[in-house]
Amino acid sequence: MDAPIIRINDLSKSFGKLTVLNGLSFDVMKGEKLALIGPSGSGKTTILRILMTLENISGGRIEVCGEPLFHMHRNGQDVPADEAHLHKMRRHIGMVFQHFNLFPHKTVLQNITLAPTLTKGEKRIDAEKRARELLDMVGLADKADYMPVQLSGGQKQRVAIARALALSPEIMLFDEVTSALDPELVEEVLQVMQRLAVETDMTMLLVTHEMGFAREFADRVLFFDQGRIVEAGPPEQIFQAPQEERTRTFLRKIIASRHGM
């Protein structure tokens, strides 16, 4: 954890008249495991989507691995990034989605090997070897030739994690990856992520409503509300001794809803 791998500076994002993020700044250190929590609509998912370049920014500046994400230098000036620049920057970043977004017409193995063979020019045999290792790691070695539709939600999400890992990104984004799962399938996905957090030095950003997991997983927790960071700190602080009233209210509500279930 030496230098920031992500620097977000005065970031703003609007959808039409709706301002989602306004003047947001924070850094993420290399290797850091960061959890983003907060009520729905607080902008945390939007941050991940922006980092994956699924959304453009309305203002501000983001640097990833020392290079601007949405800008590039031309003749000594900052100009908006073109597709080639975005393509280059995306190599640093991988993402796992709430709804898995597997390719339904490809087998599990093909889902994982497609991008490495196309974008990194990996030989098919090497890509398949690596894919099988990754499937083994997520506990799905026997499902390589299945179609996604034959898998449970938890299995699909583990394939999606393997697919993102196959590109060896330095930064992994997890967007509410257990929210679409049946409760009994959540654990198998969280175990895989916990293992990744412990065994790799990847930088990981996690948006989640699983407070127990955020606490175990994260080095640092950011609590968001209305597009701003209300409170940031190590999980012990945020979950045991939150400084801000907003944080306390939010956590009380979450706990109440969990007990209500």
Add this chain to the structure above:
Amino acid sequence: MGDWAGYLTLILAGTWVTIKLTVMGCAVALVVAFIAGLGRVSRHATLRWLSTGYIEFFRGTSIFVQLFWIYYVLPLIGVSMTPMQAGVMALGLNVGAYGAEVVRGAILAVPRDQYEACIATNLTRYQRMRHVILPQALPLMLPTFGNNAIELLKATSVVSLISLADMTFQAQVVRSQTGNTIVPFVTILILYFILSSLISFGMRYLERRASRGAEGVR
């Protein structure tokens, strides 16, 4: 009865012309449908305009007029074609315009999720289309392509107007030579029906094959 055998041969020769027109017309229509359909969803405004112009023109004017233009007017500016070539062009361009809208609709029907997964796995625009979007859009196109192919088969009869001896043309010949309307026209009615059934069965076979992956049976 010997005469009828001769007339039947005549009609069957016309059937062969109809089949050739249908197959070649469909081939042209398919190519044009993909070019114009992809043009419609292109990020380049010029391509979108060109495609829209082509589609609206060929859907908005009658195939009869289009055929006459291609066969009788284009030679005036130095482009002359055989009746068969003109027929294939008119049929292909006309049905291709409908097919282009099918291609566009199917591409837009692939969920946004899939585009996002492609960006997250860093595929280029071409790779995204080639490996993810089109393979999922194709099964959606097939049923309507089947309808278009049958429409094209039935539209082939307009070529009799530029003296191409297709099935309908030959039936007219038989009618004028024998004075009998019922026999030749019942014959070609049955033949058209057989040909369109063949297309239907063929498309249904393709649909079954294409949907296997989606149903999880390999």
